[in-house]
Amino acid sequence: MRGSTRWFSVVPVAAVLIAFSCATVDVEDLVEGTLDGREDAAKAFDLIDKALRDPFPAEEYYIGRAVAAAILTRYPAMDDPGRTGYLNTLGQALAKFSALPETFRGYRFAVLDTDGINAFAAPGGFIFLTRGLLAGQRNEEQMAAVVAHEIAHVSLRHGTGAIRQASWTKALTVIGLAAGQMATDSEVMDDLAESFDDVIDDIVQGLVVNGYSRQQEYTADREALNILHRAGYDPLGLAEFLRTLREKSAYAERKGFFETHPPAGDRLDEVERYIKDNRLEGIADRVRTARFSRYAL
Amino acid sequence: MRRALVISFVFIAVCALLAVAAEMVTVIVGKTSIRKDRQPFAPAVAEAVYTDRLAVIGGEERGWLKVRHKGVEGWIHKTAVTVKKPEVSSRESGERVGRDEIALAGKGFDREVEDSYRRKHPDMNYAAVDRMENLNVSETALIAFVREGNLGGKELSP
Numbered sequence: 001m002r003g004s005t006r007w008f009s010v011v012p013v014a015a016v017l018i019a020f021s022c023a024t025v026d027v028e029d030l031v032e033g034t035l036d037g038r039e040d041a042a043k044a045f046d047l048i049d050k051a052l053r054d055p056f057p058a059e060e061y062y063i064g065r066a067v068a069a070a071i072l073t074r075y076p077a078m079d080d081p082g083r084t085g086y087l088n089t090l091g092q093a094l095a096k097f098s099a100l101p102e103t104f105r106g107y108r109f110a111v112l113d114t115d116g117i118n119a120f121a122a123p124g125g126f127i128f129l130t131r132g133l134l135a136g137q138r139n140e141e142q143m144a145a146v147v148a149h150e151i152a153h154v155s156l157r158h159g160t161g162a163i164r165q166a167s168w169t170k171a172l173t174v175i176g177l178a179a180g181q182m183a184t185d186s187e188v189m190d191d192l193a194e195s196f197d198d199v200i201d202d203i204v205q206g207l208v209v210n211g212y213s214r215q216q217e218y219t220a221d222r223e224a225l226n227i228l229h230r231a232g233y234d235p236l237g238l239a240e241f242l243r244t245l246r247e248k249s250a251y252a253e254r255k256g257f258f259e260t261h262p263p264a265g266d267r268l269d270e271v272e273r274y275i276k277d278n279r280l281e282g283i284a285d286r287v288r289t290a291r292f293s294r295y296a297l
Numbered sequence: 298m299r300r301a302l303v304i305s306f307v308f309i310a311v312c313a314l315l316a317v318a319a320e321m322v323t324v325i326v327g328k329t330s331i332r333k334d335r336q337p338f339a340p341a342v343a344e345a346v347y348t349d350r351l352a353v354i355g356g357e358e359r360g361w362l363k364v365r366h367k368g369v370e371g372w373i374h375k376t377a378v379t380v381k382k383p384e385v386s387s388r389e390s391g392e393r394v395g396r397d398e399i400a401l402a403g404k405g406f407d408r409e410v411e412d413s414y415r416r417k418h419p420d421m422n423y424a425a426v427d428r429m430e431n432l433n434v435s436e437t438a439l440i441a442f443v444r445e446g447n448l449g450g451k452e453l454s455p
Contacts, residue, residue: 057325058347059406065426066414072425088432093439093448096337099360100376102326104347108429126429140446175405193413196406200414232448288446 053172055123055160061104063160064124066200067207071120071128074208075112078131084111086295090140091127091147097230098148099223100155107151117248119146120207121153123160136244140292141237141284144228149238152223158216162206163199171195214262221267222274234282235275242268320353322362322378330436331371335361338440338449342371351378 055063078084091109095101107125112118115132122128127150137143153159174191206212212220221238228235246264261267274280330341331351335358343366345351354370355363361372415423443449 055406058327061327062406062408062411065411065423066421068426068429069421069423072422072429073420077425077429084432085434089434089438089442092434093443096439101337101374102329102377104325105327105430106433108432110425110429110432126426171405189409189413192405192410193417196410196414197417199406231443232446285447288448291446 054157055163055168057104057124060123060157060160062124063196063199063203064103064122064126066196067122067159067203068126068128070200070204071112071122071208072110075114075128075130078111078113080111083134083295084109086291087111087129087143087147090144091151094144094147094227094231095125095151098151098155098227103154107154109147117245119150121150121159122207123154123157123203125154127151127154136248137241137296138244139237139284140288141228141234141282142241142244143237143292144231144233145224145235145238145241148224148227148231148233149220151227152220153212153216156216156219156223158212158220159203159207161216162210162212163202167195167198167202171199211261217262217267218270221271225271225274225278225280229280229282232282234284235280236282237284239268239271239275242271319365320380321350322353322364322380324349324351324373324377325379326377329373329377331364331366331369331373333371335359335372337374338436338443339372341436343367343369345373 087109092107095107103125105124107127109127109129111134112128112130114130115135116130117132117136118130119133120128127147129146129150133146134143137146171192174188174195178188178192211217224238225235228237242264246268249264324345324347326347328344328346331343331345332339333342345366349366351364351366351373353362354365357375360375362375362378364371364373364378415421
């Protein structure tokens, strides 16, 4: 009887050990071993399944650089160290109060030398505002409001959200196979480069041509108000900016900014409601207004 | 007496094991500061770089984690780290990749992929992007800007 009891106590331990050893099958064996094709495919799917994820910050950085290059190819950056320096100081400080205070290599801002009213926020924190957009602002509160809105798009990952499911699944498939060393280096690089191309096309199409969804714009407005409040800016700066935009949109052609964003009047209603519901407050400051005046367009 | 000593020894051993088994996180941004307090402009007590492993020694508070790095304790924003273990791509280090975790970037879109993309699209203005990346503003200047503008409130350490 005593011997039977010892045998029963060993079985569950053995079962656990067998299960554990199966879970640690060496992927490298798949490439070098003598498994048949069907088992290779099964392991490949397993690797790809494990690879399913959103882009990492370092990947967002390289994606963002490519999107930024596409934007800067279409619209040159303004050569104005004073204004660009002011914009970067304001923007990089403001980003510290966001839900994503740091990106892989940090937030950077540029003024695009065009009269058109527009703004773009690429993954990784590459943010662009046009000269036309900045020209309509009257104080640092309004400028901070616009910058906070773009920072919100980055922190909410709206840029990478524009990547089509098919493009990203294809990219992860290649990454999974590369990690399992189930393809040659040159095959991997060719496929990765092609996937990268697709991803960049998706985002540029989303940012420049289509714009974000109405819901994403409203969400970015709300998050911008949170950022402004934490930073100490008067959140009414965003409401004032939208009021100005509403006046301009009444006679502007439906292109660029006005084509890719919801009507300013609708956004203004949402912003005013959010400020009131959350009792957000702030005071416009004389020092901030004075330093804005030095760089106003 | 002997029993008390044994119990004390076991208690100490368990505590030591728990300390050793602290949760570890990996830095996923290029470079960051570990700070004295849970504020974006609190004084830095240590620096950490991409793939550094940090021991978490406290729960999350207002988006910040208390960590220990090279013997120094401080706070880091939770978005700057991940619980995943770092693995370096075979292309970047020549080492084989990890078995179970398709982990950090460097396996996917990295500098080599960008170089390939640039060869395919020579018209893309990467020079302008490089100039844009040079527009880093020092933390000292950011703090001065925030203070001058009466901003930051309780987020700005005195």
